[in-house]
Amino acid sequence: MISIRELRKVYGEFVALDTFNEDIQAGEIFGVIGQSGAGKSTLLRCLNGLEKPSSGSVWVDGQNITSLAGDQLRKARQRIGIIFQHFNLLSSRTAAENIAFPLEVIGQSRLQRKARVEELLALVGLEGKGDSYPAQLSGGQKQRVGIARALAANPKVLLSDEATSALDPQTTRSILDLLKELNQQIGLTIVLITHDMGVVKHICDRVTVLERGKVVERGTVVDLAAQLGSRLANDLFPRRYGHRVREGAAVATIAFSGAVANEPFLSRLVRQFDVDVNILNGSVETIGAEPVGQFQIELFGSDIRSALDYLRSLNIEVEVHHGRTASEQFVDSNA
Known part of the structure; x- marks a missing residue:
């Protein structure tokens, strides 16, 4: 549905977006995450032609948006809806009139507009609110009006x-x-710009992480959440620091997903090996329909190396942060 090739946007000497490439499939929910100044909004404005890139191209549904101007660009934008942080509703118009506004612009008749607005109010769960003005609506209701207008x-x-x-x-x-x-329901392709990792976790299929205009991480949300050290995983599963490690113990972070997340593998580890396990931090999150987890654990006992190997045999990713010296009984085999 969207193909972005070598996209670059420069303001003077400031590089807002640096050589961005991506293919977004029809029906996908694609997240772009980053802090202020990362280049997220610049990317979005290039996607709907509000900004002309310094170089590169954006193709939407087979049409090169970056090559269009005037009426052609306006018509292309009709196939690209947009919703905003602060709703951008017209305060002097009712909810129904706000939704109808883009239909007026493209010249639909009053009867056509009325039928479409009623359909959209039902679609976004605002039946009976068509005659309400924005000041009479809650924040969530205003955003539902914004979504209906965009559609x-x-x-x-x-x-x-x-x-x-x-x-x-x-x-x-x-x-x-x-x-x-x-x-x-309608196969809508969604590109979601956010700085909130919780939003990405809840809704996105894939995500790209931007930092100072550059892509620093990309992949499916499940894969990145299950990957030790990824930015997404570090945000979802923040590590605990400052723990006083017992002498002879090892501290490790383990990452797992899928069926193993539903197994009591830590209790089995304690029964099978001569180790105690202390969970310092972590959780299991449901991302899409799949459980993904990371735990920070402290292991103490005489058979720590075997216990870590057992975890790895279950396809659990293991990263040891603190342990005995290399001359003693275990060394992280992934190191």
């Missing part, structure tokens, strides 16, 4: 620019659930 012209792609950043956690979850439902 008015039946776009194939929806761009979300920090669309849940102004909402409380419960409302954020409801909006993300709505986007997921829309993705599944």
